[in-house]
Amino acid sequence: MSVYSFGPFRLNVSKRLLEKDGAPIVIGGRKLDLLIALIDRTGAVVGVRELMALIWPDVTVEEANLRVSVFALRKALQDGKDGARYILNVPGRGYTFVAPLRNERAEGPAGDNNTARSALRSGPLPEVPQLLVGRHDTVKNLAQLVLSQRFVSVVGPGGIGKTTVALAIAHSLRYKFDDDCVCFVDGGAISDPDDLPCAVASAFGCPVADSDPLPGIFTFLTDRRTLLILDSCEHIIEAAASLSEVLFQAAETVHLLITSREALRLDGETVHQLQRLHDPLDKTPTALQAMATPAVQFMDKATASGHLETLSDREAPIVANICSQLNRIALAIEMVASRVGIYGILGTVDLIDNGAELVLQGRRDALPRHQTLQALHDWSYRRLSAYEQAVLARLSVFVGELTLAAAHAVGDAEDDREGLTQAIADLGDKSLIQVSSVQGSAENRLLDTTRAYASYKLAERGEKDEIAQGHALYFSSVLEQTRDRYPFTTASSSLSGQSLSTIGILRW
Structure with a gap:
């Protein structure tokens, strides 16, 4: 018999009975089917089509029918009242049940550790794409790092494959943890950072007694060896950092795997910058x-x-x-x-x-x-400050390497050097500027796809010609100074990293 408790509610699935504070609540059969379907997949985003197939298996209905049922179910649960959250809509994807959930079927007498341990349930772990290109060594090495260091963040630009790598790691490690306890929380589905602890509690299946789920999470995870994956955290970075810090310090048996476009920057965090897929060694491969x-x-x-x-x-x-x-x-x-x-x-x-x-x-x-x-780029751009947005757009004129001196030359006349330098560093931290080491020196550049997007934003700001002109004047000055100071071969070598920008200027 499956009996679930959440907030003041108790759901007996086999009896199809929903109670609030011990009193039965009468809701329609479709709404009850909807609640059971979401609870059965707690922690996961359930797609609209999947829900419609589950609730109306033999009938063809419109999506509006589902929206009406969700609205009525939320109303019956008083979703949102006094801060209580049960069902969240994830735009473009579906719905997810986020309240901390307890499966009473697993409860036993107080102090029965084996019975209590079986109450721990994993948030559904999505499957890994069948084709995992060029990442096998990365997955193997990071899996070992997660086991040894306990707190690993996989960082990189959008679309590089962070989630795919994290899922591959999770699947490779799932039998290393108690009761197959590997829990996945899709941070991208969370719009309010305050909902993150509840989403984690829901994924773990933690019983939570009050509006603050953290004490319940700590108690429930005591002496349980667990892996928690927090995916796509860049838009809730402060909440993810706060939760990760307390979990890492308070629960020594919990291992954390974070994916984000920027690091959490916490003590104990091991950051892995996920690199792009490798090019063929031969430029004209068979x-x-x-x-x-x-x-x-x-x-x-x-x-x-x-x-x-x-x-x-x-x-x-x-x-x-x-x-x-x-x-x-x-x-x-x-x-x-x-x-x-x-x-x-x-x-x-x-x-x-x-x-x-x-x-x-x-x-x-x-x-x-x-x-x-x-x-993909809008997701990052909207989360920048107005000044960072302006800097990123202006840097789009650099086709290859960009230096701080060059960036200052195309910046706004009112830009202070320290502020612009900090903005460029922050853009690097957020994976919008790629920083690499070349012969011991740091080299900054925009990825081509990022530069194309930033160029579009520069035109949208109405600054394209002005910034392009400043870019051309700066490089003209650099070329003249280099010609006067160095022999031809030395000058060619010193400017090699900026040749693409020179070509871009000529095209302009």
């Missing part, structure tokens, strides 16, 4: 060589879109170059490859050359922020 690189993901998605031809040696360098133009970002490759069935490989090259990659549609069942590259 089909066989290319299929050991991101091209294998490209061709997999191209085939799924209706492209029937296998990759030829003639097309292999073209596909490898497409992946490079997309910065070897997994989501960008997937979106562009999904159009090969319509346009062919050469036609897809034309799409990228014309800047269409930002608006190509991804999968319909993808997260809203993952349905286009523009939406």
Whole structure:
């Protein structure tokens, strides 16, 4: 017999009985089916179509019927009253049950540790995509790091594959933890940071006695070896940092795996910067060589879109170059490859050359922020301060390496050097500027897809010509100074990292 308690409510599934404070509540059969379906999948986002199939298995209905049932169920539960939250809508995806939930079936006498332990339930762990390209060593190494360090954050730009890597790690480790206790919380589904502790409690199945779930979480996790994955935390970064800090310090048996576009910056956190997929060593690879690189993901998605031809040696360098133009970002490759069935490989090259990659549609069942590259960047851009937005847009004129001196030259006349330097550092922390080490020196640049988006924002601000002119004047001055100071060979070497920006200036 399944009996669940949440807040003042008690649901007996087999008797189809919902009670509040011991008194029965009469709700319609469809609304009760809806509540049971959501509770049965607590912690997960249940899609609209799946819910409609569960609640109306033999009837064809419109989505409006589901919305009406959700509204009526929320009203019956008094969802939102005095801060109580039970059902959340995740735009573009579906609904999720977020209240801390207790399964009374597992309860035993006080002090019965084995019976109490069986009450611990995992939030449903999504499946890993069947094709995991170029990440096997990363997953293996990070899995060991999670076990040894307990607190690992996988950080990188949007679409690079952080969630996929985290899920692969979770699946590889799930039998290392008590009662298969590996819990996944989709931070992207949480709009109010205050809801994060409740979402974690719900994923764990923790009994919570009052409006603050933290004491209940601590008590419930005592001596339980558990892995908690907090995914896509960049928009609730403060809440994720606060919760992670207290869990890491208070519960030594809890292991944390975080994915975010920026690190939490906490004591004890081990940060792994997830790198882009590798390029082929040969710039003109054969089909066989290319299929050991991101091209294998490209061709997999191209085939799924209706492209029937296998990759030829003639097309292999073209596909490898497409992946490079997309910065070897997994989501960008997937979106562009999904159009090969319509346009062919050469036609897809034309799409990228014309800047269409930002608006190509991804999968319909993808997260809203993952349905286009523009939406992917909007997710980050909206969370920047107005000043950071302006700086990012202005930096789009740099095609290759960008230096602080150059950034200051194209900045607003009112920009103070310290403020601009800090803004660039913050953009780097948020994975919008890529920082790499070249011969012991840090090198900053925008990924091509980020630069294309930022260029669009620069035009939207009406500053494109003004910033491009400042960019051209700065590089003209640099070229003149270099010509006067150094021999030709030395000057060519010193400017090699900025040659792409020079080409961009000439095009302007």
